[in-house]
Amino acid sequence: AEFEKRTVDPAAAEMLTAAGEAQILTSWDRYKAQQPQCKFGLTGICCRICIQGPCRIIPSRPGQDKGICGASAYTIVARNLVRYIAGGASAHSDHGREIAYTLLHTAEGHAKDYKITDGKKLIQVAEKIGVATEGRDEIEIAKDVAVKALEDFGKYDHEPCTWLNATIDEERRLKFKHTNIAPTAIDRAIAQLLHQTHIGTDADPVNIIFGGLKAALADYTGMSLATDLTDVLFGTPQPVLTEANLGVLDAEKVNVAVHGHNPLLSQMVVYAARELEKEAVAAGAKGINLVGICCTGNEVLMREGIPTASNFGSQELVIMTGALDAMIMDVQCISPGVKDLCNCFHTMLITTSNISKVPGSVHIEFNETTAMEDAKKIVKLAIAQYGKRRPERVKIPQLKKQVVGGFSYEALIDLFAKINPDSPISVLTDAIAAGEIKGVCAFAGCNNQKTIHDHATITIAKELAKKDVFLVSTGCAAGALAKAGLLSTEGVEAFAGPGLKKFIKRLEEHSGLNAGLPLVYHMGSCVDNSRVARLWSNMAKNMNIPVPQLPFVASAPEAMSEKSISIGSWVITMGIPCHVGVMPPLEGSELVHGVTTKIARDVFGGYFIFETDPEKAAEKLYERIEKRGWKLRV
Ligand code: BF8
Numbered sequence: 001a002e003f004e005k006r007t008v009d010p011a012a013a014e015m016l017t018a019a020g021e022a023q024i025l026t027s028w029d030r031y032k033a034q035q036p037q038c039k040f041g042l043t044g045i046c047c048r049i050c051i052q053g054p055c056r057i058i059p060s061r062p063g064q065d066k067g068i069c070g071a072s073a074y075t076i077v078a079r080n081l082v083r084y085i086a087g088g089a090s091a092h093s094d095h096g097r098e099i100a101y102t103l104l105h106t107a108e109g110h111a112k113d114y115k116i117t118d119g120k121k122l123i124q125v126a127e128k129i130g131v132a133t134e135g136r137d138e139i140e141i142a143k144d145v146a147v148k149a150l151e152d153f154g155k156y157d158h159e160p161c162t163w164l165n166a167t168i169d170e171e172r173r174l175k176f177k178h179t180n181i182a183p184t185a186i187d188r189a190i191a192q193l194l195h196q197t198h199i200g201t202d203a204d205p206v207n208i209i210f211g212g213l214k215a216a217l218a219d220y221t222g223m224s225l226a227t228d229l230t231d232v233l234f235g236t237p238q239p240v241l242t243e244a245n246l247g248v249l250d251a252e253k254v255n256v257a258v259h260g261h262n263p264l265l266s267q268m269v270v271y272a273a274r275e276l277e278k279e280a281v282a283a284g285a286k287g288i289n290l291v292g293i294c295c296t297g298n299e300v301l302m303r304e305g306i307p308t309a310s311n312f313g314s315q316e317l318v319i320m321t322g323a324l325d326a327m328i329m330d331v332q333c334i335s336p337g338v339k340d341l342c343n344c345f346h347t348m349l350i351t352t353s354n355i356s357k358v359p360g361s362v363h364i365e366f367n368e369t370t371a372m373e374d375a376k377k378i379v380k381l382a383i384a385q386y387g388k389r390r391p392e393r394v395k396i397p398q399l400k401k402q403v404v405g406g407f408s409y410e411a412l413i414d415l416f417a418k419i420n421p422d423s424p425i426s427v428l429t430d431a432i433a434a435g436e437i438k439g440v441c442a443f444a445g446c447n448n449q450k451t452i453h454d455h456a457t458i459t460i461a462k463e464l465a466k467k468d469v470f471l472v473s474t475g476c477a478a479g480a481l482a483k484a485g486l487l488s489t490e491g492v493e494a495f496a497g498p499g500l501k502k503f504i505k506r507l508e509e510h511s512g513l514n515a516g517l518p519l520v521y522h523m524g525s526c527v528d529n530s531r532v533a534r535l536w537s538n539m540a541k542n543m544n545i546p547v548p549q550l551p552f553v554a555s556a557p558e559a560m561s562e563k564s565i566s567i568g569s570w571v572i573t574m575g576i577p578c579h580v581g582v583m584p585p586l587e588g589s590e591l592v593h594g595v596t597t598k599i600a601r602d603v604f605g606g607y608f609i610f611e612t613d614p615e616k617a618a619e620k621l622y623e624r625i626e627k628r629g630w631k632l633r634v
């Protein structure tokens with residue numbers, strides 16, 4: 001019963017009990033040990049930007065109502081907030097840059113293990129960004145597309161980034177121009193934001209926030225090109241049947257987890273594991289069982305149907321099963337605490353990126369020029385590790401749910417086209433106009449120890465489904481929904497309201513798939529929130545309204561990372577209300593809080609809704625959907 005307060009995932013609860021009995025500490029214990037957390041930090045009024053600090057603001061105390069340099073609470077809160085965006089945009093866009101380099105090197109023949117898998121997508125992307133396609137072969141086009149992508153990082157003209165400009169409508173183009181927040185180069189927007197928030201540069205909180213929004217749109221740019229080019233290299237996801245939760249581990253096979261974000265690695269591991277199946281059998285196993293954790297797990301779930309073992313919050317507990325032979329990590333959201341768990345079991349932690357190492361783990365540098373060789377080396381280590389597994393310590397919770405995933409924007413459109421081939425998106429927008437479904441909510445983001453693991457995400461999704469809201473998801477939110485069975489037809493039966501059920505069943509009848517359609521549509525990893533943006537922009541276009549009038553909302557019920565803050569920030573900038581279920585550190589300034597929740601609404605139409613109670617959050621989100629939908633129907 002105690003663990004009910006920690007997680008609503010029964011498999012995670014089982015493993016937490018086991019960890020408790022074995023006196024193995026996890027992030028749950030460390031969260032507790034951190035209490036109480038510092039109020040100055042929690043409300044954003046601790047400044048450590050220069051080494052005169054830390055300066056902590058007490059508004060009521062003369063002299064301490066400002067930092068040593070004279071910075072007010074609003075300056076400090078704004079600076080701290082936008083520096084998260086700089087961090088998030090760096091992570092997402094650097095990921096995008098690696099994909100772009102690999103596409104370039106593939107076209108130049110230096111990355112021989114990669115190829116252009118989706119030529120159709122390549123042509124579409126080329127046309128979108130103005131690269132000539134007529135009479136040219138794929139390699140030439142791919143090279144130009146990759147160069148254009150790389151230019152978005154550092155071009156020196158004053159035009160907005162190509163991937164941004166090509167994917168927004170005229171109304172937003174003008175809005176971003178008038179507010180001067182369209183980035184001209186991704187790296188510049190991030191570097192400029194760090195400059196802007198250096199001691200003694202910008203003290204104006206509103207100006208600082210607008211600088212933050214420019215970096216957030218740089219984040220969007222990097223994500224959009226990452227999704228596009230990954231689809232070109234590995235294929236655009238199509239509906240796929242798989243499973244989620246710890247029950248996907250197989251006691252009789254070599255269990256290998258890919259963890260992190262970069263599909264350049266995880267996709268190669270998928271290929272390598274297929275080739276090395278026989279070696280696993282020679283080692284006494286029944287084969288290789290590849291599972292995913294976090295977003296790289298989402299990447300290979302979407303394209304290859306690789307099952308999900310866990311999301312961010314329960315990553316350590318995959319090792320707690322005693323059945324994981326190797327955890328292969330690349331970058332982002334890998335808790336260093338996994339190494340402590342590995343030390344208690346036979347699990348080998350393998351790092352692969354030169355910017356992402358963990359002391360005591362095995363490092364196999366992964367290079368695009370030797371990708372397959374590297375991936376095989378890694379998988380072979382996992383196979384060798386299998387022999388060290390201690391069967392008496394294996395305890396796999398027999399819990400898993402079916403997942404129907406793979407809903408890229410294209411896959412959703414294909415699904416709609418079965419009903420209306422002339423205007424597929426109308427299938428969705430007509431249903432909204434008719435009131436059959438009320439609108440769309442996109443779930444994104446993480447797990448956060450400040451919330452009960454998976455609880456808010458699942459609760460809000462169920463509430464909105466009941467009220468006939470069409471649901472899509474990405475990232476670790478999708479992981480939470482997957483483990484709860486909401487990415488399967490089981491979810492439709494249990495939770496869809498009458499209108500939503502009718503809508504999904506109508507799609508299902510025409511789908512031609514050999515599985516029922518899910519309640520929530522998995523659109524991919526966190527960078528794939530670009531797919532979600534594509535969905536709302538094409539819905540708005542089809543309905544002939546600007547995005548801020550669309551009954552479309554977003555929710556990050558368990559936001560945690562800097563990346564989730566940068567995503568949320570571009571989401572509101574695009575005109576979408578965005579709920580966040582964890583209070584970010586900005587209560588130390590009424591002004592900054594007001595800008596993100598109110599002023600943003602006047603300027604962009606999108607704004608943050610901070611609400612830590614999931615039931616209330618669902619009500620607030622629904623109210624926004626209703627209001628926008630109602631305006632459309634009168
Ligand atoms: O990019 S949802 S915990 S894994 S940040 Fe991280 Fe958050 Fe998960 Fe993916 Ni996204």
Ligand code: SF4
Nearest residue numbers: 047050053055067069
């Ligand atoms: Fe203090 Fe100003 Fe330095 Fe921040 S920048 S630590 S408020 S002196």
